Amino acid sequence: MTMAPGNTTMSKDDIILKVEHLSMKFGGLMAINDFSFEAKRGEITALIGPNGAGKTTVFNCITGFYKPTMGMITLRQKSGKEFLLERLPDFEITKKAKVARTFQNIRLFSGMTVLENLLVAQHNKLMKASGYTVMGLLGIGGYKAESRRSIELAEHWLEMADLIDRADDPAGDLSYGAQRRLEIARAMCTEPEFLCLDEPAAGLNPAESATLNKLLRSIRADAGTSIMLIEHDMSVVMEISDHVVVLEYGRKISDGTPEHVKNDPKVIAAYLGVDDDEVEDVIATVESLDGGANG
Amino acid sequence: MAAVQNSSTHPEDNLVQKGIKEGIFAGVIAFGLFLLYIGVVTEQNIHNELVYRFRWFALAVFVIIAAVGRFLVVTVGQPWLAARKADAKNKVADSGESALKKALPKLALVFLLAYPMLAVGLAGPQGSLKYVDNFGIQILIYVMLGWGLNIVVGLAGLLDLGYVAFYAVGAYSYALLSTYFGLSFWVLLPLSGILAAFWGMILGFPVLRLRGDYLAIVTLAFGEIIRLVLINWSDVTKGTFGISSIPKATLFGIKFDASKDGFAALMGLAPSSAYYKIFLFYLILALCLLTAYVTIRLRRMPIGRAWEALREDEIACRALGINTVTTKLTAFAIGAMFGGFAGSFFAARQGFVSPDSFIFMESAIILAIVVLGGMGSLGGIAVAALVMIGGTELLREMEFLKVIFGPDFTPELYRMLLFGAAMVLVMLFKPRGFVGSREPTAFLRERKAVSGSFTKEGHG
Ligand SMILES: Nc1ncnc2c1ncn2[C@@H]1O[C@H](COP(=O)(O)OP(=O)(O)O)[C@@H](O)[C@H]1O
Ligand SMILES: [Mg+2]
Numbered sequence: 001m002t003m004a005p006g007n008t009t010m011s012k013d014d015i016i017l018k019v020e021h022l023s024m025k026f027g028g029l030m031a032i033n034d035f036s037f038e039a040k041r042g043e044i045t046a047l048i049g050p051n052g053a054g055k056t057t058v059f060n061c062i063t064g065f066y067k068p069t070m071g072m073i074t075l076r077q078k079s080g081k082e083f084l085l086e087r088l089p090d091f092e093i094t095k096k097a098k099v100a101r102t103f104q105n106i107r108l109f110s111g112m113t114v115l116e117n118l119l120v121a122q123h124n125k126l127m128k129a130s131g132y133t134v135m136g137l138l139g140i141g142g143y144k145a146e147s148r149r150s151i152e153l154a155e156h157w158l159e160m161a162d163l164i165d166r167a168d169d170p171a172g173d174l175s176y177g178a179q180r181r182l183e184i185a186r187a188m189c190t191e192p193e194f195l196c197l198d199e200p201a202a203g204l205n206p207a208e209s210a211t212l213n214k215l216l217r218s219i220r221a222d223a224g225t226s227i228m229l230i231e232h233d234m235s236v237v238m239e240i241s242d243h244v245v246v247l248e249y250g251r252k253i254s255d256g257t258p259e260h261v262k263n264d265p266k267v268i269a270a271y272l273g274v275d276d277d278e279v280e281d282v283i284a285t286v287e288s289l290d291g292g293a294n295g
Numbered sequence: 296m297a298a299v300q301n302s303s304t305h306p307e308d309n310l311v312q313k314g315i316k317e318g319i320f321a322g323v324i325a326f327g328l329f330l331l332y333i334g335v336v337t338e339q340n341i342h343n344e345l346v347y348r349f350r351w352f353a354l355a356v357f358v359i360i361a362a363v364g365r366f367l368v369v370t371v372g373q374p375w376l377a378a379r380k381a382d383a384k385n386k387v388a389d390s391g392e393s394a395l396k397k398a399l400p401k402l403a404l405v406f407l408l409a410y411p412m413l414a415v416g417l418a419g420p421q422g423s424l425k426y427v428d429n430f431g432i433q434i435l436i437y438v439m440l441g442w443g444l445n446i447v448v449g450l451a452g453l454l455d456l457g458y459v460a461f462y463a464v465g466a467y468s469y470a471l472l473s474t475y476f477g478l479s480f481w482v483l484l485p486l487s488g489i490l491a492a493f494w495g496m497i498l499g500f501p502v503l504r505l506r507g508d509y510l511a512i513v514t515l516a517f518g519e520i521i522r523l524v525l526i527n528w529s530d531v532t533k534g535t536f537g538i539s540s541i542p543k544a545t546l547f548g549i550k551f552d553a554s555k556d557g558f559a560a561l562m563g564l565a566p567s568s569a570y571y572k573i574f575l576f577y578l579i580l581a582l583c584l585l586t587a588y589v590t591i592r593l594r595r596m597p598i599g600r601a602w603e604a605l606r607e608d609e610i611a612c613r614a615l616g617i618n619t620v621t622t623k624l625t626a627f628a629i630g631a632m633f634g635g636f637a638g639s640f641f642a643a644r645q646g647f648v649s650p651d652s653f654i655f656m657e658s659a660i661i662l663a664i665v666v667l668g669g670m671g672s673l674g675g676i677a678v679a680a681l682v683m684i685g686g687t688e689l690l691r692e693m694e695f696l697k698v699i700f701g702p703d704f705t706p707e708l709y710r711m712l713l714f715g716a717a718m719v720l721v722m723l724f725k726p727r728g729f730v731g732s733r734e735p736t737a738f739l740r741e742r743k744a745v746s747g748s749f750t751k752e753g754h755g
Contacts, residue, residue, distance in 0.1 A: 063614065065610075065613075065614075090613045090614070091612075091613045091615075091616050091617055091618050091619065092616070093616075094613075094614060094615060094616030095616035095618075100614070100615075101614050103610075103611070103614070107608050107610060107611040107614070108607075108608070108611070109603070109604045109607035109608055109611065110607060110749050110750075110751070111603075111606075111607055111733060111745055111749045111750025111751055112600075112603060112604065112607060112735070112745070113735045113737075113738065113743075113745065115735075115737055115738065115739055116600060116603075116735055116736060116737055119597075119600060119736075119737055120597075120600050120601065120604040120612070120615060120617070121615045122597075123597050123600070123601050123615060123616065123617050124616050124617075126596075126597035127597045127598070130596055130597060130598075133593070133596055133597070133598045133625075137589070137592055137593070137596065143596075151737065151739070155739065158739075164739075167738075167739040167740065168735065168738045168739055168740055168741055168742070168743050169743065170745045170746065170749040171749075172748075172749035173749065186615070187614075187615075190615055190616055
């Protein structure tokens with residue numbers, strides 16, 4: 001089965017995540033309102049929008065931390081197996097459906113070493129190999145071999161994230177940028193097919209940002225993992241994403257290639273901001289659009 | 296101290312001034328606080344009327360203590376502490392483990408193996424009883440309980456205030472099943488552990504959703520429920536009378552009594568209860584070693600890492616596909632199992648169990664040992680148990696205090712006072728317990744201890 005997006009013509013196989021009519025209500029607040037989109041396999045999909053638009057809430061629905069009020073979230077694995085994510089408990093979404101995520105405010109096991117963080121991520125695999133602890137405790141079965149393999153996988157991702165020299169340091173001791181990369185490496189150690197990154201570049205300096213971009217590209221290229229990311233830094237979005245979805249007040253306002261979205265007047269007005277001399281132009285455009293819609 | 300000496304005299308003057316100011320302030324506050332409590336005393340006179348009089352001298356003593364104490368704290372205590380802190384910061388760099396520190400567990404084990412022999416050699420069989428039983432066994436029981444609770448509190452970060460319940464389940468399992476059904480100690484030891492683990496799960500289920508304070512309260516209540524059941528289910532447990540003449544443990548079927556085929560007779564030794572105690576000492580030592588071995592092994596297994604990860608961040612655990620429900624339940628169950636082992640040992644040692652042995656204070660002491668030792672650290676917890684339990688046992692020995700405080704003075708009564716004072720002191724100087732750092736469970740190039748400032752205590 002082919003994975004590279006360019007090689008196959010558009011077919012159902014190309015879609016890894018399909019979100020249909022997703023709505024999430026917090027009390028009286030409609031944080032997400034009838035939101036639908038599709039993410040293609042092997043692509044980097046960016047979800048953008050102003051603060052409070054509901055981006056993190058979308059992630060929380062996909063990864064099972066919130067149960068959506070309405071809507072259907074379908075994940076289709078390479079093998080063709082399909083999962084309805086809104087019906088799975090959060091940990092099974094990672095374990096069975098192979099969706100991994102990071103958090104807007106980094107959540108590392110700060111008192112454990114960098115290596116240990118990556119080993120915890122391989123919990124389910126190791127648990128099975130250790131015969132659910134019993135066999136491993138008695139020293140029988142393949143736990144030792146699996147444990148060695150898990151360290152190799154951890155090493156691989158440490159190399160990729162440029163953290164190999166810090167492997168034995170506490171995660172809480174890393175710099176902010178390194179912590180961001182470690183969180184991504186840790187998510188990759190769960191061997192996901194779909195990776196959700198919540199503002200991975202927030203707070204990074206340009207050099208760290210560049211390292212991050214490199215890491216994301218290599219994830220897509222080497223591991224064949226499809227990525228969805230929330231990002232504020234437009235240069236990052238335009239540079240690495242294949243597909244952009246724009247959210248405002250819980251509604252989708254635009255969806256398409258970075259080029260398309262960049263030139264969408266609704267997006268410009270809502271999010272990108274505009275040059276001073278273009279303001280009037282944009283307002284006129286938006287007003288004529290609104291007028292059309294109302295009248 | 297260097298910092299204080301090097302500084303010019305000006306800050307020192309300042310310090311004295313500040314000390315006097317704060318001293319006077321403390322004196323005024325003490326005066327206000329103690330005026331009614333200490334300064335005024337009410338008594339009944341012969342006419343049965345309530346009269347009051349002032350105790351100016353006693354009040355003055357309290358006020359002066361407060362004022363002078365505060366002055367000393369400000370002028371001497373605080374600069375010293377600050378200097379210490381600065382020292383400690385400089386020392387962090389060379390925190391490499393010395394060879395001695397590495398050999399310490401082995402030395403301790405050799406000492407423990409030889410300990411009963413030493414006691415018998417130095418004090419004779421009868422004289423050794425005190426050292427083997429009151430000190431040795433007593434401390435080791437708490438070491439084992441501390442290590443068992445450490446799995447729940449220290450590793451998984453679930454605050455359990457009712458741990459003594461599992462100790463009670465183990466003790467009563469042995470007491471009841473051996474007196475009613477005549478089952479042997481060696482059958483009942485694992486069974487008690489299993490039963491306690493089962494109760495650990497029963498407790499675990501309802502509290503899974505609770506965190507922090509709520510979890511602590513519910514576990515506390517669970518401990519009380521078990522105790523109240525033991526008191527009130529008197530048909531089976533004989534209530535507050537407790538269960539007595541519980542059969543002793545045997546060594547491969549050999550009994551420790553004065554009979555013809557008892558241990559002493561078989562070995563050609565003079566009959567003495569010391570042999571049973573020595574046997575019990577080695578038994579509890581073996582149980583402790585088992586607990587330590589299992590804990591060390593489990594920490595390096597995925598389940599142990601998941602416990603620690605749970606303590607660090609539960610949400611991240613769920614995002615990594617870890618089933619936090621089963622992870623918490625296994626922590627409760629395995630922690631409870633060791634409590635159950637210790638409980639059945641306790642019943643076999645005492646020959647008598649009653650609900651009085653399983654009061655909340657016991658849970659509190661075990662938790663205090665875990666916290667003082669440094670959560671998660673086996674060595675630290677063992678030291679804490681040695682200091683706390685050994686210390687309180689030592690109090691009993693301090694007859695000479697009677698000379699100072701009068702013949703009515705019973706030092707044991709001050710047990711809790713000292714326990715509390717020791718806790719406050721340790722927490723002031725070593726807020727992470729005796730051993731604040733954490734040993735990583737895996738490493739790529741070198742094993743570096745993780746400083747306590749990075750680890751979390753868990754939120755429930
Ligand atoms: N657990 C929650 N309870 C109530 N309101 C929430 C919750 N989570 C998010 N919200 C609200 O939903 C809206 C969208 O939030 P969020 O998804 O975090 O925005 P974004 O990530 O796009 O900045 C905000 O108004 C926020 O206050
Ligand atoms: Mg957000």
